[in-house]
Amino acid sequence: MIRVGRKTWEDIVIDVVIYLSLIFLVVVTLYPFLNTLAVSFNDAMDSSRGGITLWPRKFTLYNYQTLLTRSQIYHATLVSAARTILSTCLGTFCTAMVAYIISRKEFVFRRLVSFIYVLTMYIDGGLVPTYFLMRSLGLVNSFWVYVVPGLVSAFNLIVIRTYIAGLSDSYVESARIDGAGEFTIFLRIILPLCKPVLATIALFIAVDNWNAWFDTFLYNSANAQLSTLQYELMKVLQSANTMSGSLLQALSRAAAGTTNTVTPRAIRATMTIIVSVPIVVVYPFLQRYFVHGLTLGGIKE
Amino acid sequence: MTTSASAVQRKTFWHRVKQQKVLILMTIPFLVHVIIFRYVPIWGWLMAFQNYWPGKSILQQTWVGFENFRLLFNDPVFYQVLRNTLAMSVIKLVMGTVASIVLALMLNEVRIMWFKKSVQTISYLPHFISWVVAANLVRDALSTDGGIINEVLMSLRIIKEPIMFLGIPTLFWWIIGISHVWKEVGWGAIIYLAAIAAIDPTLYESAMIDGAGRLKQIWYITLPSIRPTISVLLIMNLGWVLSAGFEQQYLLQNGRVIDYARVFTIYELDYGIKMMRYSFATAVGIFRSVVSLILVFSANQLAKRWGQERLV
Numbered sequence: 001m002i003r004v005g006r007k008t009w010e011d012i013v014i015d016v017v018i019y020l021s022l023i024f025l026v027v028v029t030l031y032p033f034l035n036t037l038a039v040s041f042n043d044a045m046d047s048s049r050g051g052i053t054l055w056p057r058k059f060t061l062y063n064y065q066t067l068l069t070r071s072q073i074y075h076a077t078l079v080s081a082a083r084t085i086l087s088t089c090l091g092t093f094c095t096a097m098v099a100y101i102i103s104r105k106e107f108v109f110r111r112l113v114s115f116i117y118v119l120t121m122y123i124d125g126g127l128v129p130t131y132f133l134m135r136s137l138g139l140v141n142s143f144w145v146y147v148v149p150g151l152v153s154a155f156n157l158i159v160i161r162t163y164i165a166g167l168s169d170s171y172v173e174s175a176r177i178d179g180a181g182e183f184t185i186f187l188r189i190i191l192p193l194c195k196p197v198l199a200t201i202a203l204f205i206a207v208d209n210w211n212a213w214f215d216t217f218l219y220n221s222a223n224a225q226l227s228t229l230q231y232e233l234m235k236v237l238q239s240a241n242t243m244s245g246s247l248l249q250a251l252s253r254a255a256a257g258t259t260n261t262v263t264p265r266a267i268r269a270t271m272t273i274i275v276s277v278p279i280v281v282v283y284p285f286l287q288r289y290f291v292h293g294l295t296l297g298g299i300k301e
Numbered sequence: 302m303t304t305s306a307s308a309v310q311r312k313t314f315w316h317r318v319k320q321q322k323v324l325i326l327m328t329i330p331f332l333v334h335v336i337i338f339r340y341v342p343i344w345g346w347l348m349a350f351q352n353y354w355p356g357k358s359i360l361q362q363t364w365v366g367f368e369n370f371r372l373l374f375n376d377p378v379f380y381q382v383l384r385n386t387l388a389m390s391v392i393k394l395v396m397g398t399v400a401s402i403v404l405a406l407m408l409n410e411v412r413i414m415w416f417k418k419s420v421q422t423i424s425y426l427p428h429f430i431s432w433v434v435a436a437n438l439v440r441d442a443l444s445t446d447g448g449i450i451n452e453v454l455m456s457l458r459i460i461k462e463p464i465m466f467l468g469i470p471t472l473f474w475w476i477i478g479i480s481h482v483w484k485e486v487g488w489g490a491i492i493y494l495a496a497i498a499a500i501d502p503t504l505y506e507s508a509m510i511d512g513a514g515r516l517k518q519i520w521y522i523t524l525p526s527i528r529p530t531i532s533v534l535l536i537m538n539l540g541w542v543l544s545a546g547f548e549q550q551y552l553l554q555n556g557r558v559i560d561y562a563r564v565f566t567i568y569e570l571d572y573g574i575k576m577m578r579y580s581f582a583t584a585v586g587i588f589r590s591v592v593s594l595i596l597v598f599s600a601n602q603l604a605k606r607w608g609q610e611r612l613v
Contacts, residue, residue: 008514010514011515015410018407018410018411022407022411025423026419026420026424029423029426029487031449032439033438035449036441039441050447051447101328101331106317107324109325109328113328120335123343123590124342124586125343125346125586126342126583127566127569127570127582128345128348128579128582128583128586129344129345129346129348129586131574133337133342133345148338149338183323211431211432211433214548233433233437237433268437268441269437275431275433275434276431279429279430280426283426284422287425
């Protein structure tokens with residue numbers, strides 16, 4: 001909007017309202033994170049007296065020490081990291097390959113293959129049939145249930161396909177004249193040209209995988225070796241009121257007898273920080289890719 | 302079409318298949334993958350018409366016809382679930398849309414670029430954290446011992462005693478709505494900001510010559526210009542009203558509010574899987590999936606009739 005001349009009273013009032021509202025939004029968004037951060041670095045018994053806002057009152061690293069020395073948490077972090085890295089690499093590559101295939105205008109089964117994928121956005125078999133399928137494929141109590149089923153998502157596929165459709169055909173044509181095969185064209189020409197959109201998709205997949213807990217809950221809750229960080233946090237959250245969670249009990253027992261103590265609140269705060277730190281740290285640098293991807297996929301969600 | 306013409310077409314079809322055999326070979330593993338993981342479970346829908354008992358194969362089960370659906374439609378809890386799902390979907394849709402549009406309009410008025418950028422960056426952040434983390438933050442903010450909401454309300458002398466917000470059944474839908482806005486408002490605003498950026502600036506110039514102030518410009522130019530975007534997004538989301546989200550409700554619910562928190566996936570878990578009523582749970586899944594599909598395609602038709610871009 002273009003504005004010329006002096007500010008009227010209307011302008012001033014509007015500006016004040018807008019700036020105040022936006023500052024309010026920033027405060028409301030950040031406060032819960034900062035408060036949790038403060039609680040995680042504060043002495044647990046002291047926190048339960050209340051009144052912790054943005055800064056720890058009795059600074060301690062004890063909450064982190066207690067949690068990070070639990071092999072359960074350490075192991076869950078490894079599993080979460082492994083699934084995120086594997087899913088991101090494999091998922092991005094496979095989605096790009098299918099996107100390349102269905103972006104080729106002369107491909108005979110182009111519409112059929114696109115339709116088969118797009119339909120998956122609207123129907124799913126439901127919890128029970130999917131669970132039975134995973135079980136008969138041997139994916140229950142298996143690490144691979146985190147990676148294999150979600151390899152190609154229809155939404156990401158459409159985003160990459162839209163991007164490839166916007167590239168000039170001449171790249172593919174000239175490569176074909178030079179005698180390049182389909183796979184070479186994909187690997188050597190399409191993939192490098194798609195770098196911006198692939199970065200976006202990789203980030204979407206990575207965030208989804210890091211944040212997932214329901215698949216652990218459904219398929220791998222019987223096997224502690226395959227637990228993920230989000231699932232551990234979810235268990236702590238669910239048992240916070242009753243103190244029945246095994247981790248909470250174990251931690252309270254471990255803390256009993258020492259001068260230091262942890263409380264459910266402190267454990268939850270500390271775990272929340274451990275779980276969100278990777279995203280909060282990585283996020284500002286990658287923000288432009290996220291936004292880029294949303295406008296790329298546009299309304300064609 | 303004459304027979305000779307279709308014969309020619311068939312010939313070119315096989316010719317093209319042969320020519321494109323590498324592309325087709327590249328497709329096969331992915332097709333097998335998507336069919337196994339996304340379409341084979343639909344074969345499992347047969348279970349809904351059986352009295353499924355683990356240990357036997359799906360074709361050896363007792364067939365019961367529509368018995369499971371009869372049970373479902375006679376279950377009062379089902380109507381409760383339907384009510385909760387629809388209510389929370391509509392609350393989230395309306396609150397989310399209004400908040401995102403208002404935020405986009407406000408950001409568009411900000412002239413200090415670093416301020417605009419910082420607000421945007423901060424407002425997207427909650428979109429990328431998991432609901433597990435968000436539910437923890439919501440729970441802490443609403444807690445009775447030192448939760449910020451109670452503290453603020455008490456220091457403003459609006460309430461005397463801390464209120465256990467998450468224990469009040471009638472508040473649950475609104476907590477879901479507000480926490481949805483908290484998490485998604487910034488992300489939702491992106492698409493409206495993009496639509497606003499595409500508006501022809503000469504419209505504002507002529508409005509200003511006509512003496513329209515900023516509020517009038519927003520009301521008569523900005524809002525009408527982004528109306529197509531708003532209606533497409535609304536229609537599109539209407540198709541998803543039966544999937545009101547699950548993680549959010551599951552993670553924030555507790556025994557006291559469960560009658561208002563139970564949505565379809567929770568129903569499938571608690572009344573199906575946990576009670577080993579696998580066939581019943583499958584029937585619930587089918588109901589949800591089929592109604593969603595109908596809604597999505599009607600929404601799509603509606604969008605088409607309104608001359609908007611097709612969504613599917």
